[in-house]
Amino acid sequence: MVLDVRGLTMDFGGLRAVDQVDLQVNEGEIVALIGPNGAGKTTFFNCVTGMYVPTAGTVTIARPGTDARQITRMRPHLITAQGLARTFQNIRLFPEMTVLENVMIGRDCRLSAGILGAIMRNKKTVAEEKQVVLDSYAMLEIVGIGRWANETAKNLPYGAQRRLEIARALATEPFLLLLDEPAAGMNPQETRDLVALIRRLRTDHQLSIFLIEHDMSLVMTLSERIYVMDYGKLIAVGDPGEVRRDPSVIKAYLGEDVSA
Amino acid sequence: MSSQATTQPQPGRYLAYAWRSLLVSIWFAILTFPIIVIRANTITGTITWRWHNIGWIVGGTFVGSWIWRYFLERKRAGAEATMGPLRQRLAAARAVVTQAARRPAVARGGIAALLLLVVAFPFVGGMYQTNIMTTALLYVVLGLGLNIIIGLGGMLHIGYIAFYALGAYSYALLNLHFGLNFWLALPVGALVGGLFSLAIGIPVLRLRGDYLAIVTLAFAEITRLVLENWSSLTFGTAGIRNIPRPAIAGIRLTLPQTTTFVYFIMILMVVLTIFVVNRLENSRIGRQFVAMKEDFIACQAMGVNIARTKLAALGLGGMWAGLAGVVFAARTTFINPASFTVWESIIVLCTVVLGGMGSIPGVITGALVLILVPEYLRAFAQFRMLLFGAVLVTMMVFRPGGLIQKRRRAYTISAQEKQVAAEIGDPGIQG
Amino acid sequence: MNYFLGLFVSGLTRGSIYALLALGYTMVYGIIELINFAHGEIYMIGAFTALILASVLSIAGLDAISILVIASLVAMIYSAAYGFTMEKIAYKPVRNSQRLSALISAIGMSLFLQNYVRLAQTSNFLPFPTLIPRLGFLQQLTFQVTSAQFVIFVTTTVVMILLTLLIKFSRVGKSMRAASQDKTMAMLLGVNVNRVIALTFVIGSATAALGGVLISSFTGQINFYIGFMAGIKAFVAAVLGGIGSIPGAVLGSFVLGWTESFGAGYISSDYEDVFAFAILVLILIFKPSGLLGRPENKKV
Structure with missing residues (x-):
């Protein structure tokens, strides 16, 4: 088990956005979290990655082959260093930086150069910088946007921006990749390519993948297990077939009146 | 308005500009009237009327508003779409200069000239x-x-x-x-x-x-x-x-x-x-x-x-x-x-x-x-x-980026290194 | 005890003064999340307009009450017009840029307006005419309250009540609240967001001008620089109360007014301004949402 969330709860003032959610991701698994708008999916994500401090509950992670450790209430950059990387629902690149530099920021938590090294430019720093460029370029090739390395990030086509976010997340050397609506705004062809990419990432890079998605066809074809949330609570768990047939899921998605 | 901005300016648009600018200058004349025209000195109890200042305001804001509007519209239309002949020539000149500066001899000469200027300055310019x-x-x-x-x-x-x-x-x-x-x-x-x-x-x-x-x-x-x-x-x-x-x-x-x-x-x-x-x-x-x-x-x-x-x-x-x-x-x-x-x-x-x-x-x-x-x-x-x-x-x-805008650094990656990286990635999904 | 009461009343007056300015700050911040650094300058321009008008009118031979009313009204109209124009020139074009741009633009506007008045008028202090008449019944009180202090306090209270009513119950107020929550959504629902923002500037600026007139007749002198410090103090008050909240701005202003006046009275008047800034730093560190503000969640 690479991710184990127990009883996670998040309150905003009087509003309970996430209510007692238990969720697990096993090694090498692709798991999806779905639910209607405002169900609390992104809030859940933000609690796991440390952007929000959850009101209650625990988040435990374990890099395959190592001991489990609790990351609840850890600061986001430390969680990333532990091996959890994420993308954002509404793309959050560094728009004025180049594509390559965006990925280089992803490498940051694996680097050691300090201020003095930067000014002195000693051997170690120079070597490290050279390695960063190469590693980052390799990430770009993995997601297939290497030819745009020196382009300004904001000038990339939309689909490539989504890929860049994935490359940047990969650069942090994660064992668990969290994707927040990776197919949002993509056309069917781009979505198919994305599915292929995600599968390839899992097999080639021994990643486990946990994603939030609205595109049902993508979720159904890609994920092995699906969690369904509504009004902050888990209402169903299972493989795609089970979830598809679950009456509470149908009700949550189509409202009270199924015939409508 | 925005659809027009990309096409060549027409005389009608200039007329509209002039009219808007006139309205703006009248607005500013009224707006600045008490502060600009009247000077009240409550120490001596005197009031000075400076009517001529109105002329400055009207003229200044008329021209100013025109320029302002022109640039605002150009900014909206995007810089490339309305790159005028002057700008093209400037860009060409800049390209020539950067090209020249890349040549080591020119670069070395430039640095030497700058150095000379910097060193000579206090002896030529004097104390002041x-x-x-x-x-x-x-x-x-x-x-x-x-x-x-x-x-x-x-x-x-x-x-x-x-x-x-x-x-x-x-x-x-x-x-x-x-x-x-x-x-x-x-x-x-x-x-x-x-x-x-x-x-x-x-x-x-x-x-x-x-x-x-x-x-x-x-x-x-x-x-x-x-x-x-x-x-x-x-x-x-x-x-x-x-x-x-x-x-x-x-x-x-x-x-x-x-x-x-x-x-x-x-x-x-x-x-x-x-x-x-x-x-x-x-x-x-x-x-x-x-x-x-x-x-x-x-x-x-x-x-x-x-x-x-x-x-x-x-x-x-x-x-x-x-x-x-x-x-x-x-x-x-x-x-x-x-x-x-x-x-x-x-x-x-x-x-x-x-x-x-x-x-x-x-x-x-x-x-x-x-x-x-x-x-x-x-x-x-x-x-x-x-x-x-x-x-x-x-x-x-x-121009929030300033006169001389920062360009991000481009990294060079050799063909051989690209080859290595590309083998890690899957060329099948490119494009 | 009389010393204490004196400080209390002077703190109350100060608080009322800051409140008239803080209201504008809080309204503008509530709607476009911008610290309008030039707000203090609008207040200064209001005071100058009133001074100029009062000088002209007194030569024309009007009585004090008419001068006070006319000068205040015209100052409010003019400041509102300045606020409106300022928004169009310096803020609207940068509304969709980075926050940093809007802030720098606001600082530029503040610098520009200060020097505009300095060059067109004078860089010296000018005595401000006593426009507020003596109120007889105040003499019978056991402690010292001047007419100006009384009028300032009453005006602030009235303005605060009017603004609260306006925002709570009027159509315009509803549009303002809608625009401050989500501009895109408000626009989709038919709210003219540009007009609402312009109106916010107009109301905030008029309030500031009223403050300018009253405060200057209380302190008895003005120059081009009075807006800056007053603006910063008012901002401190707005943050202290919880920025975006109207009652918060008033509460914050009173707390700040008393802190300054008691601090100056019992500790040292040299460090009067330091108290205000120290409060600001403390509140931002320990309770950034202010006394009456709601905590906000960063959107991810």
């Missing part, structure tokens, strides 16, 4: 010119230092001059009480500036940008008020006199010689600043700064320690102000709190904004233009601050 240039150079260092905080780190700091003040006072006081000489005071000043900048940074780490602005302003004002009122230590508003000028042990320099000497100290300091800032910029640290400025949430999520990055930017920025402060005290030989008001901070901010946030040549240009132009155009001097205000607004509206 040298003094003005030294002031401008002080602002270059201040601008480059503040640029680390604002241009790279994206934190609006409007209390920067406080560290300048602290640098100046550390030298003045340590010299007065312990006889510390100028050269030893330099690192001390830098340390004091950097540490105070950090000290202010720690409590405000969690604050958003606009709160940071107001808190830094508050800290700067507190610093100035303490300097003014803690008379037993700082001699209050009277200030500190007879601060020794920079000297070389055993050699007595005349006043003109010292002026030249300080000029060269400043030149060295500028070179050092450029060197350090440039190295920082093109390093992991500089990348962290820029990423934090662009999107601090994504930056944090990618594993960058935001708190440390912010403190690094603040500390590194504050150091330069402290360093410059020591030179300032040694050069003027007299300091008092009045030299370190909020408006000094705003002038430094202006140099960064005009030149180009994040760009070293930009900030240098900005500082030289903003300090030298008012010095040489004495008739302009009284309008200086008015123009600074206008510069800040117009730059933000039309």
